[in-house]
Structures are given as C-alpha cells and as structure tokens.
Amino acid sequence: MAEQDEDLAPEPERDDDDEYSLNRQVISRIMYAVDTDDRDMLWAEMEPLHPADIADLLEQINAYDRRRLIHLYGQEFDGDILSELDESIREEVLGLLTPEVLADAVRDLDSDDVVDLVEDMEDQQQEAILSVLEDSDRLAVRQSLTYPEYSAGRLMQREVVMAPEHWSVGDVIDFMRGAKDLPEQFYHIILVDPRLHPVGNVTLGRVMASRRDTALKDIVEETFHVIPVTQAEGNVAYAFNQYHLISAPVVDEDGRLVGVITIDDAMIVLDEEHEEDIMRLAGVGEGGLNDSIVATSKQRVPWLAVNLMTAILASLVIAQFEAAIAQLVALAVLMPIVASMGGNAGTQSLTVAVRALATKDLTGSNVWRVLRREIFVGLINGVVFALVMGIVGVIWFGGPELGYVIASAMVINLVVAGLAGAGIPVVMDRMGIDPALGSGTFVTTVTDVVGFFAFLGLATVFLL
Secondary structure, three states, X not given: OHHHHHHHOOOOOOOHHHOOOOOHHHXXXXXXXXXXXXXXXXXXXXXXXXXXXXXXXXXHOOHHHHHHHHHHHOOOOOHHHHHHOOHHHHHHHHHHOOXXXXXXXXXXXXXXXXXXXXXXXXXXXXXXXXXXXXXXXXXXXXXXXXXXXXXXXXXXXXXXXXXXXXXXXXXXXXXXXXXXXXXXXXXXXXXXXXOOOEEEEEEHHHHHHOOOOOEHHHOOOOOOOOEEOOXXXXXXXXXXXXXXXXXXXXXXXXXXXXXXXXXXXXXXXHHHHHHHHHHHHOOOOOOOOXXXXXXXXXXXXXXXXXXXXXXXXXXXXXXXXXXXXXXXXXXXXXXXXXXXXXXXXXXXXXXXXXXXXXXXXXXXXXXXXXXXXXXXXXXXXXXXXXXXXXXXHHHHHOOHHHHHHHHHHHHHHHHHHHHHHHHHHHHHHHOOOOOOOOHHHHHHHHHHHHHHHXXXXXXXXXXX
C-alpha cells in the first residue's frame, strides 16, 4: 500500500540550497513524510531545522496536519520549539505531547523560557509542567512567577555565572571547568561583593585573553548596567538598545543578584513592542494569524465601532452644508480630496510621534520643538498641494474662485494634520494611555472634520 502511495505521489525533489531553511520545498517534503507515515524521512527533514523554523512550520499548517505531524514526530521534540511557538497555538501543541515527551522538553529549557511557557496557563496546567522539573528549578520558576507581569523578574533567567570580586582569571577558569551546572549560553562573569551585590561584568573573551594571575576587577567592562527586578520589561529592552548591552544582572530590593537578562530576551521584548504598536495603530489589538475567527472579530469590533461613531461625526459636519452642496455639485466632488490629504498627512506625523515616544526620543524637553516642526511641515506641504489643487480647480471647473477655496482648505487641513498627528499621541502618553492605541482614529476624525468644515465653510462664504 505504501508503494502505491509513493507511485501516486512522488517524493518532492530536494534542493540542496534550501536544505537548512524553512520554505515551500522543505514544507512539501515534510508533509509528504507525514502523508506517507514515514517517520525516518520526517526525522531526517526536521533534524537540520532550527527550533524557530519548526515553530513556524507548526504555525503555518492547519490543526489536522499539526496533530498528525506531532504524533509521527514522536519522542523527538526540542523544548526550544515550545518557547518559539505563538501563544495562540502553544496550548494546543502542549495538549498533543505525551507527558514523557513534555517532561523531557521542559527540562531542557532555561528558567526564563519555562516562566514564559507557564505564566499564562491555568494553575492545574502550571502544576503539570512544574512537576517535571527538579526541585531547585521548580523553586526558581515559582519565585519568578511572583514578580509583576511584564517585569524584569519575569524576563530574567536564574542561571547566573558569578565570581567574588577578588578572584583572578585563573580562579574563574578553574571554577568553570569544575562546574556541572553552567548555563548553556552566557556572555559575562558577574563580579559580586560578599553581600552578593553585583559590582562589574567581565566578558568571556577578556577572561580567555588574559593571564591567569590577572585580577578580574582589572578587566571589567566600562559599561555596567544593573536592572531592578521590578523594572518594566519595556524599559529593560530600551536600556539594552540604548547602552548596547549583551547581558545585565538583575537585583532585588536589597541590591542582591537574583538573575541575569541576556540580549536575545531583550530584543524579543523590543520586537514585540514594535509589533504591538503597529497592530494597535491599525486598531487590530494583539491578534495574530493563528487566532480563531471569533477571537479576531472580537478584537476588531471595538475600534470599528469607534471609527463608525467618528465617521458619523464627520457626516454631521457635511450635513450642515447640505444646501451649499445641492447648489454647487463640485463641492461633493472635491471635498473628499481635502479630507484624504489631511488624513494621510496626519498619519505621517502620527507614525513619527508614536515611534519617537516608544524610543524615548520625544520627551517633555523637545515636545514643543517637534510640534512646531510638524506644523511648519504641514504648512509647507499644504502650500505646495494648494497650488496644485488650485490650478486643478481652475482647469476642471473653469473659474478661479473654487480653486482659491480648495487651496485655502488644503493649507488649513494639512497644518491641523501636523498638529494633531504629533499632538494627540503626546497627550495620550501624558494621560498614561498607550499612544499607539486609537491615535489613528482620533487623528483621522480631526482631519476629516476640519477638512470638511474648512472647505464647505469657505465655499459657503465665498461662492454662494
């Protein structure tokens, strides 16, 4: 029967250049192995793939194929795959693994990855995962879970390589060679005083390049940044990006070393925050491609409802000039142009402002300079396009009056767009609201209302 299946569906050709990356050919070969129930072929295809690529594969295929693949994959399941999986399907994958496979997978993870895995689970599920850990690892994870969500305490790993500040290079080399529980990856030796307060970092490169009798305190890095355990993870990511850190010690309320955060975890937070800002600017919440139809709909409905209310507000402005539009049909033709240009200009200023707030480049010390800049940019762009639309209005409708009106409205709306695009995110940030959340809707509302009012109002005064 298997031979007949292979005759009906010949094995996809292998492209050696694509062997170690997840692409259409690799996925095709993997799914062929699943369809033909060929475990040896599946293992051969999956073995070269990075855990992140395997996680991408599981996210891209449907639930039925995912179940068949994991069942056939059997005992070979790297714990790092679970860390890389999107949260929307991670719970499903966990439910497909046997207790033995899950136990082996979780034991391979660092403490910070285990925390990330279990922090959103129900208590019963948490206990099932934690029960497979060794006592010391279980205690470390439980301690991390007591820290506030989205804090450095949740982000850090408890596995730390530290040394007394009076040690020499030879001392620390001998220590590392004899240690049995060093982290798989680390970048620094953290120097501590007798009270376990971190006092400096020494890179592994400096250790290996120095003589054995060299004091560790003589080769510490110039940049040394200590992170409080309760610090928000967004600020942690900012510090890594701002000061070019590779790793940083985490301290408790008494300044004692309790963990370390590495650059890979900090960059994941930074990437997640950027993605979150983009999603919120579009009004789609934190949804992903793997969310269900109902969940996705629920995430999008609130801001669509807000958008509907703001659209009604803009329509009410238009309704006030119904008589003017009835007398001069050209107004109905041209007014969407003014609103659209204002909306686009406002979105440009908004994007720059939200990004600058996220990176802390836009602060109280330069906010007025930034606002003035956006207003003058709007003024210049407004004048340029006012000239264009003024000429269009004259040529299109045969008289200069309508051209003057749309040109004036264009200048007014682009100036307001620059002010609103930069000002609304700043105001929301001062109010403690994420500036990416809903700013786009409010800016569009302002430019629509001002654009329609300016254009139709000027037309009513000067043309009718």
